[in-house]
Amino acid sequence: xxxxxxxxxxxxxxxxxxxxxxxxxxxxxxxxxxxxxxxxxxxxxxxxxxxxxxxxxxxxxxxxxxxxxxxxxxxxxxxxxxxxxxxxxxxxxxxxxxxxxxxxxxxxxxxxxxxxxxxxxxxxxxxxxxxxxxxxxxxxxxxxxxxxxxxxxxxxxxxxxxxxxxxxxxxxxxxxxxxxxxxxxxxxxxxxxxxxxxxxxxxxxxxxxxxxxxxxxxxxxxxxxxxxxxxxxxxxxxxxxxxxxxxxxxxxxxxxxxxxxxxxxxxxxxxxxxxxxxxxxxxxxxxxxxxxxxxxxxxxxxxxxxxxxxxxxxxxxxxxxxxxxxxxxxxxxxxxxxxxxxxxxxxxxxxxxxxxxxxxxxxxxxxxxxxxxxxxxxxxxxxxxxxxxxxxxxxxxxxxxxxxxxxxxxxxxxxxxxxxxxxxxxxxxxxxxxxxxxxxxxxxxxxxxxxxxxxxxxxxxxxxxxxxxxxxxxxxxxxxxxxxxxxxxxxx
Amino acid sequence: xxxxxxxxxxxxxxxxxxxxxxxxxxxxxxxxxxxxxxxxxxxxxxxxxxxxxxxxxxxxxxxxxxxxxxxxxxxxxxxxxxxxxxxxxxxxxxxxxxxxx
Numbered sequence: 001x002x003x004x005x006x007x008x009x010x011x012x013x014x015x016x017x018x019x020x021x022x023x024x025x026x027x028x029x030x031x032x033x034x035x036x037x038x039x040x041x042x043x044x045x046x047x048x049x050x051x052x053x054x055x056x057x058x059x060x061x062x063x064x065x066x067x068x069x070x071x072x073x074x075x076x077x078x079x080x081x082x083x084x085x086x087x088x089x090x091x092x093x094x095x096x097x098x099x100x101x102x103x104x105x106x107x108x109x110x111x112x113x114x115x116x117x118x119x120x121x122x123x124x125x126x127x128x129x130x131x132x133x134x135x136x137x138x139x140x141x142x143x144x145x146x147x148x149x150x151x152x153x154x155x156x157x158x159x160x161x162x163x164x165x166x167x168x169x170x171x172x173x174x175x176x177x178x179x180x181x182x183x184x185x186x187x188x189x190x191x192x193x194x195x196x197x198x199x200x201x202x203x204x205x206x207x208x209x210x211x212x213x214x215x216x217x218x219x220x221x222x223x224x225x226x227x228x229x230x231x232x233x234x235x236x237x238x239x240x241x242x243x244x245x246x247x248x249x250x251x252x253x254x255x256x257x258x259x260x261x262x263x264x265x266x267x268x269x270x271x272x273x274x275x276x277x278x279x280x281x282x283x284x285x286x287x288x289x290x291x292x293x294x295x296x297x298x299x300x301x302x303x304x305x306x307x308x309x310x311x312x313x314x315x316x317x318x319x320x321x322x323x324x325x326x327x328x329x330x331x332x333x334x335x336x337x338x339x340x341x342x343x344x345x346x347x348x349x350x351x352x353x354x355x356x357x358x359x360x361x362x363x364x365x366x367x368x369x370x371x372x373x374x375x376x377x378x379x380x381x382x383x384x385x386x387x388x389x390x391x392x393x394x395x396x397x398x399x400x401x402x403x404x405x406x407x408x409x410x411x412x413x414x415x416x417x418x419x420x421x422x423x424x425x426x427x428x429x430x431x432x433x434x435x436x437x438x439x440x441x442x443x444x445x446x447x448x449x450x451x452x453x454x455x456x457x458x459x460x461x462x463x464x465x466x467x468x469x470x471x472x473x474x475x476x477x478x479x480x481x482x483x484x485x486x487x488x489x490x491x492x
Numbered sequence: 493x494x495x496x497x498x499x500x501x502x503x504x505x506x507x508x509x510x511x512x513x514x515x516x517x518x519x520x521x522x523x524x525x526x527x528x529x530x531x532x533x534x535x536x537x538x539x540x541x542x543x544x545x546x547x548x549x550x551x552x553x554x555x556x557x558x559x560x561x562x563x564x565x566x567x568x569x570x571x572x573x574x575x576x577x578x579x580x581x582x583x584x585x586x587x588x589x590x591x592x593x
Contacts, residue, residue, distance in 0.1 A: 183538070
């Protein structure tokens with residue numbers, strides 16, 4: 001309970017303190033807030049009381065009067081992953097951007113925005129109220145847009161404005177759905193909505209909310225804002241934006257379809273989501289293959305990896321028959337989100353370090369770095385193994401679980417997508433790897449110390465370790481697999 | 493009931509104006525205004541929907557006020573970014589739209 005509150009309140013106060021204080025005090029406040037929030041996230045994994053879904057009714061008011069926060073397995077997994085990524089990005093930014101209160105424009109803006117982003121992420125992962133979620137993703141978008149614009153160049157402003165246009169359009173679509181839902185049912189709590197009597201406007205409301213969230217998740221064909229935005233932001237910001245921000249709107253989508261309105265999750269609707277996911281995997285990968293700048297390869301790879309998440313919808317949303325495969329698909333999905341987040345943040349941080357050394361992320365400038373900076377290149381390679389889904393990484397275990405579920409359910413075509421996407425990832429990651437390992441004179445001065453290179457390596461190692469530890473981790477957490485759908489599944 | 497329809501239609505017209513502005517106008521400040529029109533249209537409908545029962549439901553008012561605060565922050569950030577971009581590049585348009593503007 002205290003941990004849930006700390007996850008929301010501490011980063012918010014940290015952000016305010018980072019603006020109000022100056023000099024060393026600001027730095028101390030930022031790191032105090034960061035460490036307390038990380039501790040609060042870990043406290044959710046090892047709860048003091050009996051394991052189960054931790055809930056908190058704000059002010060002691062139960063829904064529909066009040067707003068409830070709940071940390072199920074999905075929430076806890078995402079909150080802990082966010083904490084790890086934030087810690088890594090913070091350590092990297094401490095050197096590359098400068099400590100809070102002691103740098104220029106970038107250092108002044110980065111730390112409050114990072115903490116605001118973190119508070120918004122935790123709020124989205126814990127909320128079950130559609131309007132609360134609206135405020136959460138709006139705060140998230142505004143902080144993310146600020147991070148994209150932070151370096152103050154014309155290209156960054158253009159990328160930030162384009163991102164903001166998509167984010168605002170997405171918010172308004174989502175808000176339209178929320179208004180229709182409230183007008184029809186008089187509640188916005190997901191638990192109460194699941195037990196509602198269906199109304200005519202539900203389909204339109206769900207469609208509006210889904211379209212809005214797809215724009216914010218950067219699902220194909222709403223992905224065009226993502227590569228310039230993630231490519232323009234400074235590396236630690238890109239790490240957070242790519243690893244965490246699309247996951248927030250995805251989690252809302254997942255909960256909407258499976259938890260709040262499972263009765264509307266018809267086979268056709270889930271198939272459409274999955275087909276958009278397949279298009280994202282194919283298009284994102286092809287675009288990634290065509291890039292000549294590493295940061296854009298990594299950004300387009302995010303477009304492709306987001307596609308995988310949507311491919312799982314028909315498996316976790318299946319109804320009727322033997323549904324034992326659903327929990328495999330669900331665990332695979334959670335693992336996929338985690339391993340992508342850890343691997344992608346590691347990749348952006350390594351690319352940032354190389355850009356510090358060589359001044360560019362063009363492939364031909366990366367030649368010979370494997371000799372000069374072996375630790376960060378090893379980190380990148382480990383992250384690439386996870387993204388391509390090779391054993392023994394978290395990405396492999398995730399895809400293995402999803403493919404097993406696909407074969408058991410008879411929807412084997414999704415297994416082909418998982419395997420084919422991995423092959424495409426191997427192709428688009430081959431060229432940067434080939435450049436890194438090329439026999440060539442490395443840059444003369446290496447300005448990135450060994451300890452700094454260890455930060456992305458730690459994140460990448462975590463994404464690999466997920467492959468071994470997956471079973472244990474998933475048993476520790478209460479499953480986030482929504483109940484109502486399983487019940488309706490048994491009934492039909 | 494006629495009152496509710498009137499509000500719903502007003503809201504729909506506002507949303508329609510907003511969508512037109514978003515699609516037809518390239519200047520970024522006009523787009524910000526278009527977003528605000530869409531938001532206002534939604535809020536008008538939302539506020540009117542509070543009157544559908546015997547007693548007026550106070551929750552939409554609270555949500556609308558929150559929504560207005562959110563819309564105001566987003567507009568402020570958008571205008572700030574547009575001004576900053578215009579100072580750097582001299583134009584308040586998105587890049588690929590510069591040529592044919």
